[in-house]
Amino acid sequence: MMLSLLEQVGIALAVAVLGGLYIRQQSVANVGTTKMLRDFNLVRVLKRTDTELALLGNFKSDNHKKAAVLVIQTAAMDTEALNQMLVGMSLHEILVNDIYSTFQGDVSRTVKPYKVNLIYPATERHVRKHMDQNFHMVVETKEAYRMITKPFIDSIPAENIEWVYNILEHKSETDRIIYEDTDPRNGFVLLPDFKWSDPSQVHIVLTSFLFSLLAARIALLSGNRARSIATIASGSYWCTLEVVAEHPTSRFLLLTCCMIPPGNRDASLQVLSEKFGVSASSIRMYLHYQPTYYQLHVHFSHIKMIHGAHPTCLSVLSCLALGTFSGKAVLLEDIINNLSFNSDHYKNATLSFVVGEMQHKQLFELFREKRII
Incomplete structure (x- = not known):
């Protein structure tokens, strides 16, 4: 070439x-x-x-x-x-x-x-994710989820997120952990996203707002290796608003809050405030749908990351990688509010999201076969 x-x-x-x-x-x-x-x-x-x-x-x-x-x-x-x-x-x-x-x-x-980020050995999935490609908007109905998305999620090998459990089990990245709650039921880990340029200089990053991502992941510290929240057994966890998970096979976001007890969200915001001086009103909390990997995690990013404040937002493609745009990010507070009014909201709702022809190749082709794209 x-x-x-x-x-x-x-x-x-x-x-x-x-x-x-x-x-x-x-x-x-x-x-x-x-x-x-x-x-x-x-x-x-x-x-x-x-x-x-x-x-x-x-x-x-x-x-x-x-x-x-x-x-x-x-x-x-x-x-x-x-x-x-x-x-x-x-x-x-x-x-x-x-x-x-x-x-x-x-x-x-x-x-x-x-x-510099290195993925080695890299699989075909990693190569596709980083290729220049076209993106499409998918309008996913309840039926489309049942016929296409859920079988796709269920087919993902568990080893694809083994690196997540390496973190949870302290086999790797222990020096990157910002905060950890070891409670066997509701515990979680808070750590920088890989998009952070230099986590050791977070105070500089936050002051200048020239950062890759003021972000963190919340991951469950338990023996339940659910590949996605759609596979969690009924009643395994309580939702943020004490709504019991009654539909283990329902929409992906229906059970989102069932792995985020109230203390986890509040503790994370408190840590960001105490360690980095960032107020809760300056933090955007969101989940991705579709996520990059199917282990429940919540992203925290500074609100100044939009409107070109982020150095990689100089091009549309690089902005897509940040995952804060409509069609990727679903605000945590909106999810909680929707579930508080109707615990079946995400079981029946039509959801729109972006898929890449290469990054989400298998899912993209499934939707195209059904003429949804």
Whole structure:
């Protein structure tokens, strides 16, 4: 595949800056715990936006040539290091017109302008998720859920969310945990989303609002390995408003609140306030439908993440990745309110959501076969 000049330049710049960077990663094949970018062999560019480059490749040292997805993104700026960045920046003039000038800026190695995510070994599902693709709006009726969505959810292998249980069982990412409630029934874990550029600098991130995502996931700490909340047994958990889950096979969102006791929501907001100085009125709480992975989790993001305040919102495609848009995010308070008036609301409601032709390939094709798309 021939790369365009822009793609070649973008890759060259990213790799040049990150040439000495080591990326921590876990491999089920025990290939090793560190890989250098100079060992990365590019196969093709999956997606290119103003602020993100998704690459498919492998490692030269890997004899099995397992697929690797490398995502290079513009990192959140450290406002405390601005003077250091400005002093060490070299400017190369692009154009000058009256009072307006444009330059290309080169920064020193002490500045870290990129965030790099590595998925290795990567499956076809990971590759599809990061491909440039078309998206479609699905209007899902109660019947469409029963015939299409639910069988699809039930078919998802449990091992797809094994990494979630690695966190819950303290096998990985223990240093990223912000707060943990170990109650065997209602306990949960609060930790940064992967979209955070640098969780260790959260105070800087929150102050400048130049962050990838002020977000957290709530995951249940129990022995119940439900792949989705639609599979939880009747009466297993109490809903936020003490509505008992009576329909274990009903719509995905019907049982959402049954795994979010009142204390979990309030405790999470209190932690965000105490640790980061963010008030509850500045936090957006929401679930995704369809979610990326089918283990109940709630996202918390700062309301200033919209309207271009986020650096990756420079393009439509990169904004889609944030998941706060209509057709992806369902506000937690709206869910609670709907269930308080009618516990069967999400059992019977028609829901609209976005699917990607590649990211949600199987689900997209199922809806297309039924002429819903």
